[in-house]
Amino acid sequence: MPTRPTWLSHDGRINLEQQRKRAKALLQHLKNGAAPDGLSLISRGPSFASPTLSDAQWLIARELGFSSWPKLKAHVDAVEFAARHPDFEASDEARTVHWRCGNDIAHSLQLAGFKGSFQMLTDPLCMGPVQDLPAEAYRALRGQFISQAFGMAVGDTTRRLDDEYTHLKLLGSADHSVLWCEADAYDQLFLIRALAGLERLPPKLELIEVDRVPGIQRFIGIGQLAPDVLAWLWPQRRPVDEEALLLARQAWLAYCDASPVALAKLAHSPHDALPFLAPALLRQLQELPGVRDGLSLTERLALQVINEAGSMPFARVFAELMGKREPLPFLGDIMFHAMLRPLIDTPHPLLIESEGHLEWPRRLLTITELGKQVLSGAAYWLEHATHERWVGGICIRSGQPHWGIDQQALPVWCESFSDS
Template sequence: MSNPSAPTIHEPTDALLVERARAGDDAAFGTLVRRHERAARAVARSLVGDAHDAEEATQDALVRAHRNLDLLADPARFGAWLSRIVFGVAVDRLRAARLERRLVVPDAPLDAVPDLAPGPHERLERDDLAARVLAAVHALPARYRVPLSLYHLDGVSLARVADSLGMPAGTARSLVARARERLRATLAPLTATDDPFAERPAPRFLHVLNGDSVRMTLEESDVPGTLAVWAHVLHDGPVPPFDVGEARWREIRVDFHAAGENGITRDEALGMGERWDAALATAPEYDETVIWLEHDLFDQLLLIRHLAWFYERPADAPPVDLQLICIGAWPGMPDFKGLGELGPAELASLLGTRQPVTQRQLALGRRAWRAFTGADPRAVERFVDEENTSSLPFLAAALRRNLAELPSTRDGLARTDRQILALLDAGVTSLGPLFRRLHAIETNFYIGDWSFLDRLRALAAEPHPLIRLTLGTPRWFDGGTAELTDDGRAVLAGRVDAVALHGIDVWWGGVHLVGHDVAWRWDPQSGRVIASG
């Protein structure tokens, strides 16, 4: 697919526009803005969430870019350079927010929670204080500003600060201390009751992660705290409501996955689920519980599950300071897929951007979870249509994408299954490239390798297989291949309905679709769920 922001053969390149803008051509810079503003705004929105704040961050970044055009080393890379500026501006805004507020998540029902938001005068005072503190930091000489920002605003250890700046640890410690002394003199009239840069005991963190890949990377970083994985694949298999009880919920999930060949026994899967739940239950023992997620469906389903679970904790349960890191973009990665692509230092830089989870976010997650675990997929559709999900900016798109996994009214195929058949029809028959190509055409639904294998096996099931599947050895994708059958071609062409011919036995949240005539379909033309029973 073509890049809408790329210049055509008749348009000037970014490099030429930058040179013209440097010479004082405002129209040239305006063209650069129109070409890259949308991508810049997406980066800002992925970090700050709120559309208004994202717009302000984008405009601030554009002003800085215009002011500092002479610092751009490679004019041809204006877009990537602008993305880095936007990222920095957005992170600064999140840091400012952390300086001005600390919110403990209330456990009472939404209508019983007092309004904890500051009044207009208090808000102005806090905004002014945060702005002055950050201005004072920015006014420091770089020798002091950089180590202070890394240590106090990003939460990087002094050892890592020293390593990254190429200096002894004692020097880094001394520079941070001197920076604090300079700021203390500047900010004394403003921060008489609370020095934002005073040494405090390091908070005890519980980090709730979306998988072992992120856990292993964070283990190599200097991010302090306990790392806990909770990674049920909620877009596969039955997802019952919490009403069934925690132990039974785990059993239902494990029994479904144990029926397949996923390289793990039932007892092992049950033990892993118990460890995940037990780790999450320790949240009240920590100063902060930080949920690390990204924009895709897998993570957005984890998000609503966690929000619903924390919302429904007993009223007399100990309080939890719940924080969220959730991103959908990264500078220099136009095809960003998720946190697993980032290195230790990049993940560590996100800790300072964590934001307190609000009661509204908790309640919103609970409503989404109840819709997803219910027996009628139209509840999810209504949620997406009617709820204001701006405080969870990636949720609506992920849930709407999942609706397309219902059997299509056109051919009975889920969208992912149709994409697999289409790639096979295009000649992508090796399982490794097939898996990678499937991911390349997605934006927020990245299935794992075992989910992919389960899909292939279902499509290859007798008596009317849609594909012929040959697994490789020693790993199934090493040399494994798949190809369309005549029935598969007929279904892909829309001449035959896959459900009527092939049958179906899948779960979509709390909905069980089984047999040759199912109650729910997805109409790709209208983009709506259809009751077909």
């Protein structure tokens, strides 16, 4: 099954001594009137006519996401304290179960001093058909999709799903469970799936949610964090309440619906109980066909990258997308590869894949003339596509009326291609 991204490098730890040295070097640049471009863009606070070391430290702190140097130092001290006192910060118990939508933090939790067990649900709910079905039919549906999308044996996929969902049922009776989530659609869909399956709140269910970590300019996911930073996150957990449970049930049913109307209503409204849910649902809505070109946002961004480069290896397209262009990264590399196959494996492709003897990450992608026309809005992708596509419970078939999304991220029913 697909895994969380593994190409991330920044783990959230900040070396204060290194930043002090950077500040001293920056001070000399400021005195010479030659601050690096990235830092000069935020030099709007203090006057730098006669720069001081404090000015340089303030700029470094701002670059790392802090409002001041003392706050940067306080954060570093807090993380170092968590590392020195894992039994104090990571105060879980052997009965605690840590839940995650992948195995990316399993080893780091152990290194940080956590004592509880680890469970995961790897079902990539942001892809393929997701419908409100009885348990056996639901698992069969998801197993078939995962097998086809990722080239896995149906039996292996089904056994893994059965095992994971059987463990998930125990969430309702566990003494103490903690859900580790970030703000993207992959995690937030896992969160509402887990909560929606509960008949009632268990004795102690807690949630750790994070959309940014100080010192990381582009936070992608919890899996990139060092063990001591996970320990620093631990005290920030909060209990899951009835309001969150009811919201999750509502959101799950909306996501499974064949119409995006209810989902869009949730996506365009803030929710205090689950504050990251609406942006994630909004991003998922953008996987519906755009009314101008018939592309999902992921497809559109990928075509833009390749069109600008001429030709580019699969892996570099993914890195460019996740590192710079994707507004709310939620895909692993294998998931991205599966999403682009329908643009390649069709009689009228938008992309040509070359260097087929290489592993797929190294194969070159080149945009076709039709791809350029679709990207410009001169052609509509669903007039040429051959693959069925799903966004939750919404099915999009080529040549048939379908749901689309407009520039305000509002759903539009397209009776014919002229509506687009």
